[in-house]
Amino acid sequence: MDWAHGSDRIIADASTDPVHGRVRWKPVKSIWIGSMTLVALFAGPLLFSWDAFAVFIVGCAITLCAGHSVGMHRRLIHNSFECPLRLEYLMVYSGVLVGMAGPFGLMHQHDLRDWAQRQPLCHDFLKHGRGFWRDAWWQLHCDLELDRAPRFMPEPRIANDAVYRWMERTWMWQQLPIALVLFAFGGWSWVVWGVAARVSVCVTGHWLIGYFAHNEGPMRWRVRGAGVQGHDVPIAALLSMGESWHNNHHAYPGSARIGLNHDQPDPGWWFILALERLGLASNIQTPATMPERPALVRVSNDDGGCPACRMVARWFGARPVHG
Numbered sequence: 001m002d003w004a005h006g007s008d009r010i011i012a013d014a015s016t017d018p019v020h021g022r023v024r025w026k027p028v029k030s031i032w033i034g035s036m037t038l039v040a041l042f043a044g045p046l047l048f049s050w051d052a053f054a055v056f057i058v059g060c061a062i063t064l065c066a067g068h069s070v071g072m073h074r075r076l077i078h079n080s081f082e083c084p085l086r087l088e089y090l091m092v093y094s095g096v097l098v099g100m101a102g103p104f105g106l107m108h109q110h111d112l113r114d115w116a117q118r119q120p121l122c123h124d125f126l127k128h129g130r131g132f133w134r135d136a137w138w139q140l141h142c143d144l145e146l147d148r149a150p151r152f153m154p155e156p157r158i159a160n161d162a163v164y165r166w167m168e169r170t171w172m173w174q175q176l177p178i179a180l181v182l183f184a185f186g187g188w189s190w191v192v193w194g195v196a197a198r199v200s201v202c203v204t205g206h207w208l209i210g211y212f213a214h215n216e217g218p219m220r221w222r223v224r225g226a227g228v229q230g231h232d233v234p235i236a237a238l239l240s241m242g243e244s245w246h247n248n249h250h251a252y253p254g255s256a257r258i259g260l261n262h263d264q265p266d267p268g269w270w271f272i273l274a275l276e277r278l279g280l281a282s283n284i285q286t287p288a289t290m291p292e293r294p295a296l297v298r299v300s301n302d303d304g305g306c307p308a309c310r311m312v313a314r315w316f317g318a319r320p321v322h323g
């Protein structure tokens with residue numbers, strides 16, 4: 001695994017092309033997110049209760065932090081730390097519950113973008129390069145069909161894993177047991193808030209952060225030769241579990257820590273530190289453990305971090321990782 005590129009699963013050669021292709025409406029994807037959002041918008045306010053809202057918040061926090069950010073992204077996709085296989089399954093399963101895709105679907109989507117954004121040019125779909133509403137329609141309801149797409153080959157450890165194959169086949173159905181449990185404890189109100197509203201908000205929020213993280217916001221690093229650069233979205237740091245320090249992620253894709261500075265709060269990183277303390281995470285990668293990346297250029301000292309965090313950190317005498 002090449003840390004600098006995040007992934008070797010995209011097999012590209014002279015015949016592949018990240019630029020030309022067609023964006024097509026995907027009925028299943030579109031109806032999935034469309035119906036979750038409609039149920040959330042119409043039934044959510046009618047069935048609101050504070051306990052249902054608490055179920056929504058706890059559900060979002062677990063699936064986004066342990067699941068999407070740490071399990072799926074930092075562990076499965078980037079191998080940025082090691083953990084016992086059963087814990088990995090549990091975290092990836094929580095990531096499946098976000099309701100975005102199965103493990104292979106998400107990995108493919110991530111790696112294709114990662115590869116395309118490092119090329120000098122890529123299709124607007126892959127760089128969130130159109131206007132806000134067009135991008136919303138594209139990312140939430142359509143897919144890109146490249147004319148000459150690269151092959152996608154996950155490593156055998158993951159490709160041949162029966163548990164991950166099962167999660168991939170059934171990822172949409174995995175909301176069903178959750179819905180049944182929620183119904184048993186809290187009726188329709190818990191189902192609407194704990195499944196429909198949660199899936200709708202998390203999937204839409206994921207797109208929203210992806211849109212801004214490739215269009216505007218502070219930057220500390222520039223990756224030489226890459227057609228698309230990442231930006232930080234400081235306001236979304238806590239909600240995104242630290243994923244929105246996206247400029248850092250383009251700079252150090254293989255780092256388990258994404259908020260690299262003391263004023264860049266990163267809940268996913270805190271979760272990995274807690275796992276380490278429990279003896280459940282090891283071989284944790286950060287910029288300090290990784291080789292120099294020659295293509296990386298420091299462009300600014302302003303990391304765009306949160307001023308309040310910077311102040312608190314200064315009180316406690318914290319030192320930045322960089323600079």
Ligand SMILES: [Zn+2]
Pocket residue numbers: 117213214230246250
């Ligand atoms: Zn990116």
Ligand SMILES: [Zn+2]
Pocket residue numbers: 006073077078110249253
């Ligand atoms: Zn990544």
